[in-house]
Amino acid sequence: EKEPVTVLVTGAAGQIGYAIVPMIARGAMLGADQPVILHMLDIEPAAEALKGVRMELIDAAFPLLKGVVATTDAVEACTGVNIAVMVGGFPRKEGMERKDVMSKNVSIYKAQASALEKHAASDCKVLVVANPANTNALILKEFAPSIPEKNITCLTRLDHNRALGQISERINVYVSDVKNVIIWGNHSSTQYPDVNHATVKTCSGDKPVRELIADDQWLNNEFITTVQQRGAAIIKARKLSSALSAASAACDHVRDWVLGTPKGTWVSMGVYSDGSYGIQPGLIYSFPVNCEKGNWSIVQGLKIDEFSRKKMDATATELMEEKSLAYSCLN
Ligand code: NAI
Numbered sequence: 001e002k003e004p005v006t007v008l009v010t011g012a013a014g015q016i017g018y019a020i021v022p023m024i025a026r027g028a029m030l031g032a033d034q035p036v037i038l039h040m041l042d043i044e045p046a047a048e049a050l051k052g053v054r055m056e057l058i059d060a061a062f063p064l065l066k067g068v069v070a071t072t073d074a075v076e077a078c079t080g081v082n083i084a085v086m087v088g089g090f091p092r093k094e095g096m097e098r099k100d101v102m103s104k105n106v107s108i109y110k111a112q113a114s115a116l117e118k119h120a121a122s123d124c125k126v127l128v129v130a131n132p133a134n135t136n137a138l139i140l141k142e143f144a145p146s147i148p149e150k151n152i153t154c155l156t157r158l159d160h161n162r163a164l165g166q167i168s169e170r171i172n173v174y175v176s177d178v179k180n181v182i183i184w185g186n187h188s189s190t191q192y193p194d195v196n197h198a199t200v201k202t203c204s205g206d207k208p209v210r211e212l213i214a215d216d217q218w219l220n221n222e223f224i225t226t227v228q229q230r231g232a233a234i235i236k237a238r239k240l241s242s243a244l245s246a247a248s249a250a251c252d253h254v255r256d257w258v259l260g261t262p263k264g265t266w267v268s269m270g271v272y273s274d275g276s277y278g279i280q281p282g283l284i285y286s287f288p289v290n291c292e293k294g295n296w297s298i299v300q301g302l303k304i305d306e307f308s309r310k311k312m313d314a315t316a317t318e319l320m321e322e323k324s325l326a327y328s329c330l331n
Pocket of ligand 1 (some may be wrong): 108
């Protein structure tokens with residue numbers, strides 16, 4: 001039997017936490033033959049609820065689950081961690097300024113960066129889910145300089161999966177037959193869901209989405225805004241934000257990162273920009289990536305038309321603004 005992998009989930013007493021821990025314990029993140037130890041971190045006001053989650057994990061008797069730690073101590077939570085899924089954060093409440101929310105999250109991510117840097121496994125892989133996801137990941141990277149920048153990512157896979165879902169619904173094909181959409185940029189309403197390279201598997205081979213959906217009007221407008229605004233639509237319908245789809249996407253993100261993407265298929269991940277596609281180096285920006293042997297690499301050489309260029313730059317501009325706002329909170 002394989003050695004267990006230790007997975008940290010922060011904000012584990014929250015909605016996404018409650019949805020993701022059973023997925024991890026069932027093997028949806030690391031494979032059905034990979035034992036796991038779960039470390040769950042939350043803050044003092046949620047300590048009782050967190051205990052309850054631990055009780056349920058024990059009651060579920062998951063065969064792959066080799067240990068559960070539920071704690072409000074960041075050092076204990078981060079010790080020996082191989083995969084860190086950062087879901088904990090400070091949500092925007094009614095009447096709060098953007099700067100106040102940013103400031104709270106900057107201090108959380110600065111502190112947790114240090115705890116991870118000091119106590120996690122040296123090859124720890126980090127996925128930031130909590131919003132503002134890209135900028136939280138950037139702060140984590142800045143304050144954990146000994147963690148390789150390649151190991152710090154943020155979640156845009158939910159947006160990617162939403163784009164696949166919209167195409168599948170529109171032309172009535174299986175979602176598993178749609179691939180290679182791209183989410184560029186920020187996990188926010190400025191993100192750019194791009195279908196220019198996406199294809200659908202048909203009985204006569206892979207066909208471009210642009211050929212199967214000849215309606216450019218829909219693809220260039222409604223499709224994009226539907227994906228961008230999907231989070232808000234879920235809140236409106238459920239009176240709660242998306243949790244099961246976010247948890248599932250976080251599992252997809254880590255699974256593909258660790259176990260690899262299928263040949264000819266890419267996924268979207270928020271990663272450290274090396275300047276690819278003219279995006280300012282150092283931003284955490286969502287790109288199309290291929291993964292192999294635990295490493296991601298940005299898909300190179302895709303043709304970018306003028307429409308895409310504008311949208312890719314607009315979301316980069318927003319990320320630069322978020323970055324300077326975050327830095328202004330540090331002082
Ligand atoms: P939630 O409010 O139900 O749970 C958040 C949990 O984090 C709470 O239990 C809270 O006590 C905990 N927490 C707060 N500060 C913490 C700290 N310093 N350390 C550890 N835990 C802390 O929220 P939910 O619905 O689970 O969402 C979590 C985050 O994920 C939010 O920021 C949300 O905006 C974001 N999100 C991101 C998505 C993405 O695609 N990137 C999709 C959906 C949500």
